[in-house]
Amino acid sequence: MKRTEYPRPQFVREKWLNLNGEWQFEFDDKNEGLVNNWNGLKEIEFTKHIQVPFVYQSEASGINDRSVHDVVWYKKQFFYHKNERAIVYLHFGAVDYEAMVYVNGQLAGTHVGGNTPFKFDVSNLLEDSGNQEVIVRVTDRHDDEEMPRGKQFWEKTSRGIWYTNSTGIWQTVWLEEVNQSHIDDLRYHIRYDEGMVNLAVRTLGSVKGESKLVYRISYQDEIVSQGEQLITSEVTTIAVDVIQGHIFSTNFHDDGRSWTPENPNLFDVELKLMLDDTVIDRVTSYFGFRKIHTKNGMxxxxxxxxxxxxxxxxxxxxxxxxxxxxxxxxxxxxxxxxxxxxxxxxxxxxxxxxxxxxxxxxxxxxxxxxxxxxxxxxxxxxxxxxxxxxxxxxxxxxxxxxxxxxxxxxxxxxxxxxxxxxxxxxxxxxxxxxxxxxxxxxxxxxxxxxxxxxxxxxxxxxxxxxxxxxxxxxxxxxxxxxxxxxxxxxxxxxxxxxxxxxxxxxxxxxxxxxxxxxxxxxxxxxxxxxxxxxxxxxxxxxxxxxxxxxxxxxxxxxxxxxxxxxxxxxxxxxxxxxxxxxxxxxxxxxxxxxxxxxx
The missing domain is CATH 3.20.20.80 (Glycosidases)
Incomplete structure (x- = not known):
């Protein structure tokens, strides 16, 4: 059982490496891992194996242990040849609850929060040989009442409306290689009543006044809008007329391309970051054209x-x-x-x-x-x-x-x-x-x-x-x-x-x-x-x-x-x-x- 699908479908790049699958694993009930250099400073083999991204409490993890362990460790060795001209991000979809991440024995970063993704730039931590190692220490204290834990029970056996606790990595781990200049973020601001959408595109490392964004928006393989825009600031806004020739109002009935449960129409987006005539980054995405609001109690x-x-x-x-x-x-x-x-x-x-x-x-x-x-x-x-x-x-x-x-x-x-x-x-x-x-x-x-x-x-x-x-x-x-x-x-x-x-x-x-x-x-x-x-x-x-x-x-x-x-x-x-x-x-x-x- 392995989760192999692309983990970020709203912001897709072609070049990535899935790190799910078998990892070494260890409980650290005495909280001695840091003192004893389990973070990779010493050659230590963990005694268990776990299937990431499933928590050790689950059957799919291969461990299926419902007992409480507040500190756990993961280790993964893999081959990845370093590209000196690229930035390599190590992504975690979600880790419950506090994570310390080491790459080849060096601290890449820490993150607190069990529901959300995080990433670290590990470009300078990768080995030239191609042999790499990631170690993750996770702390998830069952008696911490200040932690957002939701339905996760603080006892060994679930009861009533409370369910089995989940500790550690529970969403996909992956590597992503990007150019030094790349698209970092994309936001859609739907202007429904105007028939328009604003694309707010954040770029990192781009040469202002020389780099440009080339965009294409299509609906069911029909091009709705395309063009290019010179980058003059960190965030570039592209305004696109999605529904052409229509004046929207509160009584507007759309032309069938809005997003609804009955007709979940989506617009496909392609963004390219270019320097001169060279594509240095490409991202595909999508959006739904919809508006939600309240009025008169409805x-x-x-x-x-x-x-x-x-x-x-x-x-x-x-x-x-x-x-x-x-x-x-x-x-x-x-x-x-x-x-x-x-x-x-x-x-x-x-x-x-x-x-x-x-x-x-x-x-x-x-x-x-x-x-x-x-x-x-x-x-x-x-x-x-x-x-x-x-x-x-x-x-x-x-x-x-x-x-x-x-x-x-x-x-x-x-x-x-x-x-x-x-x-x-x-x-x-x-x-x-x-x-x-x-x-x-x-x-x-x-x-x-x-x-x-x-x-x-x-x-x-x-x-x-x-x-x-x-x-x-x-x-x-x-x-x-x-x-x-x-x-x-x-x-x-x-x-x-x-x-x-x-x-x-x-x-x-x-x-x-x-x-x-x-x-x-x-x-x-x-x-x-x-x-x-x-x-x-x-x-x-x-x-x-x-x-x-x-x-x-x-x-x-x-x-x-x-x-x-x-x-x-x-x-x-x-x-x-x-x-x-x-x-x-x-x-x-x-x-x-x-x-x-x-x-």
Whole structure:
């Protein structure tokens, strides 16, 4: 089992080397590796072998050890012939949580944060002989409550809604060779109502006034725009007329080339950095032409009302845990969700691999991006989360499928936000900070309850009860009926807004509910409400969804959840992605709502 696909599909170069596969591995429970020069200063063979990028706790890693080890080491020896005229970057897709990276016995750099990529320029650390060695020391302290850990449990055995801990490398490791002058970054700024897009291209090492960017944008093999622009500063902006001859307005109906879940159209981009007539760097990319905004209590996609039918997706797999065993597993999850009539997902307490986002872009599947949360609030946890979100947006800003950011979930990491002004300030700071980096998406301040400033009022409510609990269900149904009842009678233990904040006319979505637990493999599992057969499962699903669709206050939902995960059996699918019922019947229920005509 090896992850061999290109790891960064939004920014592709031809020349790269995949370093996934077998590495040497060692636990360092006594934390003696640095003292004893495990970093490559001495010839030391580690006693275990691991399949990267799977964490040691997973079956796919070849180790499958669920016990807690706070410090681990990796070693990889490989052949790579050094090009003296090139820069070589060593990339890590994600390492949980603190990484120290050594190349041929020398420190290449360090990184803190378990969800985001990082790279080091290792050009001067490579051996001329071609024989190279990378060693990685990872620290992931299970008792560190200031660490954004999300659903990862701090004990050996998972329980309830908490899943197996993941330590170490869990996304692709790779080398990339570039010219001394190269394209470093590319951002798309969609100007939807003008029919235009701005390409902001950052170059490093280019000769200003002599180097130029040559670009080509195409749609289904038809060239939309091409040209060249002289480089006069570090960031070059290229303005492109994507939809020619159209005047956009709030009532505009696009010409069929916008990105939607039904028609996930993508524009292909080729960028070349040239000096004289020589191509010194080439990157291929893509973008989706779309706009998301709110107005009059509704969400609009491309200036049209957009009712979201989302499913909660934890992003765990039986063999790989946080790491999908293959690229096909991402495709399968999206296809199964769409087959049930969902048009997107909320990735819960995890920033997913860019390969998933690529397939969401290609297949038309909207995504809410959500980072893992720390268990407690402190100055350190705040700083860590802010850093992580900076890197999240740097990585994912160009994916059209992502339409909403969720920086806080159910007051995790801000337990006193309902009344603590300091924690409220943090929520507001995250809301404004994310918007200051990305003006193309919606931001939720606190998904579930105790909201501060927010673009969507996101409510969690599992109080629908069993089928036999008529009084409880009737109260649940009534509390969903209109905006006033949703805000004032939420059927939850917490207020919808934190002290000092109130409803400002935002769209209201029910972003966690359901959790119908149907055991199909004779496992002793945990769930919100349990049923005993496929018929009961479908009946209960229809019962709950009928209350959602009857609501005149909701503008979408997120059902809990796509799959079972370990001991949690709230999924529409089993942990192995086997349907628990006829998916067409789920789709028929989900297709029961149609957006009303709205001007």
């Amino acid at each position: 969400v609009f996609l491309n200036n049209k009302p957009f009712y979201q039918k989302l499913v909660l997706d934890q992003g765990y797999w039986p063999k790989g845990l946080l790491t999908a065993p293959s690229d096909d597993d991402f495709i399968k999850d999206i296809d199964l969700a769409k087959a049930m009539g969902f048009n997107g997902c909320r990735k819960h307490q995890k920033m997913e691999d860019p390969r998933f986002l690529y397939w969401a872009d290609v297949k038309g599947f909207v995504v809410w991006g959500e980072c893992a949360a720390p268990p407690i609030y402190s100055e350190r946890s705040v700083a860590r989360l802010m850093l992580e979100w900076t890197e999240i947006i740097n990585r994912d800003i160009n994916h059209p499928s992502i339409i909403t950011w969720v920086p806080i979930n159910e007051s995790w990491g801000v337990p006193n936000i309902s009344h603590d002004r300091m924690q409220q300030h943090f929520s507001q700071a995250m809301y404004h900070y994310i918007h200051s980096l990305d003006n193309s998406r919606l931001v939720i301040s606190n998904d579930g309850w105790a909201a501060t400033e927010t673009d969507i009022v996101a409510i969690h409510n599992y109080m629908h009860g069993q089928n036999s609990e008529k009084d409880k269900y009737n109260y649940y149904r009534e509390s969903l009926f209109c905006k006033e009842s949703l805000i004032n009678n939420p059927s939850t233990a917490w207020p919808i807004f934190a002290d000092g904040f109130g409803y400002q006319g935002q769209p209201i979505l029910l972003t966690e509910f359901g959790g119908i637990a149907y055991e199909v493999s004779n496992q002793e599992g945990w769930g919100y409400t349990k049923v005993g057969s496929e018929e009961e499962f479908l009946e209960d699903y229809k019962r709950i969804m009928s209350a959602i669709y009857a609501s005149k206050g909701l503008w979408g939902y997120c059902y809990t959840q796509l799959t079972d995960v370990e001991q949690e059996i709230n999924g529409l699918l089993t942990y192995n992605r086997d349907p628990k019922c006829d998916l067409e019947k789920i789709k028929k229920i989900n297709d029961g709502y149609h957006i009303p005509n709205v001007e």
